[in-house]
Amino acid sequence: MKWVWIIVTVLSGAFGDLVSAKGMAVHGEIDDFRPSGLARILRYIVTHPLVFVGIVSNAIAFFSFMALLSVSDLSFAVPVTASSYILKTICAKWYLGERITWRRWAGAFMVAIGIALLSI
Amino acid sequence: MDRKSNLKNRIFIAIVVLTNAAGNVLLALGMKQMPDFDNVSVMGYTASLFTNLWILCGIALLIVWMVAQLSMFTWADLTYVLPVTAGGYIVTAILGKFFLDETISLARWAGIALISFGVILVSETPPHDTGGDPS
Numbered sequence: 001m002k003w004v005w006i007i008v009t010v011l012s013g014a015f016g017d018l019v020s021a022k023g024m025a026v027h028g029e030i031d032d033f034r035p036s037g038l039a040r041i042l043r044y045i046v047t048h049p050l051v052f053v054g055i056v057s058n059a060i061a062f063f064s065f066m067a068l069l070s071v072s073d074l075s076f077a078v079p080v081t082a083s084s085y086i087l088k089t090i091c092a093k094w095y096l097g098e099r100i101t102w103r104r105w106a107g108a109f110m111v112a113i114g115i116a117l118l119s120i
Numbered sequence: 121m122d123r124k125s126n127l128k129n130r131i132f133i134a135i136v137v138l139t140n141a142a143g144n145v146l147l148a149l150g151m152k153q154m155p156d157f158d159n160v161s162v163m164g165y166t167a168s169l170f171t172n173l174w175i176l177c178g179i180a181l182l183i184v185w186m187v188a189q190l191s192m193f194t195w196a197d198l199t200y201v202l203p204v205t206a207g208g209y210i211v212t213a214i215l216g217k218f219f220l221d222e223t224i225s226l227a228r229w230a231g232i233a234l235i236s237f238g239v240i241l242v243s244e245t246p247p248h249d250t251g252g253d254p255s
Contacts, residue, residue, distance in 0.1 A: 017198060024193035029125075045190055055186070089199050098197045099249045103241045107203040110238030115209055117231025 005068035006077075010084045013061035017088055018095050020054025025096070079116030086112055129196065129247055133204055135188045141211035143181030145219055150174030152220075196247035203242040206235050 027044060030037075045051050068077045089108040092098045150172045157165060169175055192201050210232050216222040224232075 017202070020190060021193040021198040021201075024190050027194050029195040030191050031128075041191060042187065045187065051190065085202060088202060092198045096198055097250055098199050100199055101245060101249070103245050104199045104203070107238040107242035108199065110234045110241070111203045111206040114231040114233075114235035114238060115206070117227050117234060118209055118213055120225070120227045120231075 002068065002071050005064050005071065006080055008064040009061050009068055009081050010087060012057045012064065013081070013084050014087045014091060016054045016057030016059075016061060018054075018091050019050045019057065021092075022096060023048045023050030023052075023054060026050075075119050078119035082112045082115040085109075085115075125195065129192075132188055132192050133207075136185060136192065136201075136205040137208045137211055139181045139185040139188065140205070140208040141215055143178045143185055144208075144212050145215045146174045146178030146181065148216070148220060150178060197249060200242060200245060200247045200249075203238050207239050210235055 024045075027048075030041060032040070045055075065077065065081065068081070085108045089100060089105065093100050098104075153172060153174070154168060155165065160168070189201065189205065192205075213222075213224060213228060213232060217224050
């Protein structure tokens with residue numbers, strides 16, 4: 001059961017971030033932070049299908065991580081699910097068309113390993 | 121990236137990092153005050169979740185975190201935002217030490233150092249990089 005929760009957490013977390021990033025990217029750079037501008041951003045976030053699906057998917061990741069914690073230790077759950085940084089980096093290249101330079105690769109690996117070390 | 125966008129980007133990194141860390145610590149503080157799950161009904165447990173001030177403040181901060189991170193995606197790449205805002209893990213570890221009496225072991229210090237290097241490396245790349253595509 002442990003591995004089911006790990007797979008659900010990593011996949012739904014990566015999927016959620018990728019589609020919500022895509023949904024926000026098509027909006028174009030936000031520059032208006034007056035109350036009316038903030039209200040527009042909030043409306044966009046809750047009504048844009050990709051962003052909305054992304055939030056739901058991230059919520060699934062959150063709850064399956066909670067379920068994972070109920071069957072395993074934090075020091076196991078966090079390092080294993082930190083691997084999602086690598087998956088997100090790979091997927092961002094083909095789904096979002098991002099150019100992954102060596103600095104971005106190194107950064108993603110350092111952060112993933114660093115998070116794993118933090119939980120030991 | 122012009123100076124105004126650069127400033128906006130930095131402010132948002134700070135908001136994402138701080139609201140995520142503070143939100144997590146408040147949630148953890150609130151959860152420690154919750155009744156043991158086995159001893160109360162589901163309704164009773166839910167009721168004490170949503171009447172706990174720490175938990176409510178933690179949820180509010182995490183909503184701000186989510187909106188701020190989503191906003192960043194309108195001008196920055198996913199592979200920029202995620203590593204650069206990972207500094208939140210460091211802040212959470214340090215807040216945990218002071219507010220939750222958690223210890224920072226040698227391995228944790230190594231983790232903090234590694235995340236810091238990762239943040240610095242990625243923060244020196246342009247936030248939006250599509251390989252010379254002018255769009």
